[in-house]
Amino acid sequence: MEAGWDPFGDPADDSERSFVKAACKSVVTVDADLSEGHVPLDPWNDVTFVSLVQEAAREAKEQEEATLKLLAEQQEEEEQKQIEREARRLKLEQQARELAKLSLPERRQKLREREAYTEFAMEAIQQAPAFVAAAAERKSRSRELEVPQPDDPEVALGRAAAEIAAANMGVKINFKTKAEATCPMALLFPDQNSKSLKMLRGLQEFAGARRLRETARALLDFDPLEGPGFQGFYELLRGPEGWLEHTQYCQPVMYITQLAAVEKLRDKRPASLERCKAVAGLSLGDFAALTFADVWDFETGLRAVQLRGELMEAAMLDEPQAALAVAGLTQDTLEELCSQCREQGEVCGLAQRLFADGFVCAGSAASVERLLQRARSTKGCKQVQQLQLVGGCHTSMMQQARMQMFDFLQSLAGSMKPPRLEVYLSCGTKVAAGSSPDWAALLADQLTHPANWMDSVSAMLKDGLGEFYECGPLNQLKGMMRRIDPKAYKATVALDVYSEEWQMRPTGSLPPRWGETPPAASAVDLLAVGAMPAQTSA
Incomplete structure (x- = not known):
């Protein structure tokens, strides 16, 4: 308890005590500041003054350098424009000299040709109203023009004129025959x-893709571009994108990227998207295909994909699983090898048939390891390599996940609508537009039944689909199309989903690079080209 006022004490003593207390408090504050590294600046200290002057001089120098750099860039740009103007002037002078050498009838003929040239150019440009927007935006876009009679000289002249006129506006034209411009198209x-x-980063310039990302961020509780945050010691080994090596995170982000790629196609080639008559998916791709076909909305599909990834991740953690990409062996030979590698209680079988001699095998980790060694030593094997992220998908090892997935999809049965276009599922089933199949059984069985991509592509070609757009990274479906049908390969376009500063490839989800293959190649690319010898080791 604080002592009260002493009537017999000297007031001067109280003042002295107050002064001492204030001094002590000041000393304690300074000591605390010094202990935390906060030393106050002393304007009368020579060292402090010199450091301030040096810092100001450094800032002034940096600002001067930035100004000089900007002026140099502006001067370089002006010089480049001057060079272009001079080149254009010289070209016009050369044309004038050549024209002066001609006789009067020849000059008149040249003028008539030039008028016709301009007329055909304007007519061709009018066929593509999007040129107006392209000229305003000054962006390079790819448009399509129909050429009904490509052998007609007048059409050829108009085509050349349109190409030059479009090039001056920064536009590239893809001329197609009437059959090519009207053939049905499918999304893969x-x-x-x-x-x-x-x-996903290369698609953020499109408003539709950004909306998908924002919607997914709210549903997933993490940004699809940045990931869910630090996941433990694993990320220290794999790098900042190590989270993408987890199936439960990879599948939702892939689903978002696939539909964001569709938004790019909608912006770049709207006429092509209007010709879309069918969709096809490989395994996970079925879910994005159903979203585009309006069977369910984006949010419902994302929840289904998120659950699928979590169930598959749990199944792979519960029991060791593995998968192999194998090329060069027949289906009968590979099935025989799988049966030889299975021991009591183990699973080993075909999970995906990608093309004639390209497969993915999956099952128990021990049996798949034996299959790797046997397939590598089998005559005719061109490539065999272990895959990550897949595990025992499309085998009986996903039975528990299949049951839980079926229950979830069954709860959505009342809200799932008939598709507005044809759907080719990876299980080999074709769903006609307007029909109402048992979606819960089809999508749940996908986890335990083999996928047959080759049959899906063959069915699309048989039904008259002549153009394809792959909506996703790495161009793997296009690479497989080369082995399924070379003509269809030429009509397949892989949509770029990367930004210019991030032209990257994964380092863990796909097999390691083969020594004789460029770094950009992936596992299924190698399967598609079948370029590797049988005895290559990982």
Whole structure:
């Protein structure tokens, strides 16, 4: 308790005590500041003054350098424009000299040709109203023009004129025959092994893709571009994108990227998207295909994909699983090898048939390891390599996940609508537009039944589909198309989903690079080209 006022004390003593207390408090404050490294600046200290002057001089120098750099860039740009103007002037002078050498009838003929040239150019440009927007935006875009009679000289002249006129506006034209410009088109959606780092970043310039990202951020509780945050020691080994090596995160991000790629196609080639008559998915790609076909909305599909990834991740953690990409062996030979590698209680079988001699095998880790060694030593094997992220998908090892997935999809049965276009599922089933199949059984069985991509592509070609757009990274479906049908390969376009500063490839979800293959190649690319010898080791 604080002592009260002493009537017999000297007031001067109280003042002295107050002064001492204030001094002590000041000393304690200074000591605390010094202990925390906060030393107050002393304007009368020579060292402090010199450091301030040096800092100001450094800032002034940096500002001067930035100004000089900007002036140099402006001067370089002006010089480049001057060079272009001079080149254009010289070209016009050369044309004038050549024209002066001609006779009067020849000059008149040249003028008539030039008028016709201009007329055809304007007519061709009018066929593509999007040129107006392209000229205003000054962006390079790819448009399509129909050429009904390509052998007609007048059409050829108009085509050349349109190409030059469009090039002056920064536009590239893709001329097609009437059959090519009107043929039915299909969208292809790959599986999760096509994932790649920064795959969604290159699509953020499109408003539709940004909306998908924002919607997914709210549902997933993490940004699809940045990931869920630090996941433990694993990320220290794999790098900042190590989270993408987890199936439960990879699958939702792949789903978002696939549909964001559709938004790019909608912006770049709206006429092509109007010709879309069918969609096809490989494994995970089925879910994006159903979203585009309006069977369910984006949010419902994302919840289904998120659950699928979590169930598959849990199944792979519960029991050791593995998968192999094998090329060069027949289906009968590979099935025989799988049966030889199975021991009591183990699973080993075909999970995906990608093309004639390209397969993915999956099952128990021990049996798949034996299959790797046997397939590598089998005559005719061109490539065999272990895959990550897949595990025992499309085998009986996903039975528990299949049951839980079926229950979830069954709860959505009342809200799932008939597709507005044809759907080719990876299980080999074709769903006609307007029909109402048992979606819960089809999508749940996908986890335990083999996927047959080759049959899906063959069915699309048989039904008259002549153009394809792959909506996802790594161009793996296009690579497989080369082995299925070379003509269809030429009509397949892989949509770029990378930004210019992030042209990257994954480092863990796909097999390691083969020594004789360029770094950009992936596992299924190698399967598609079948370029590797049988005895190559990992």
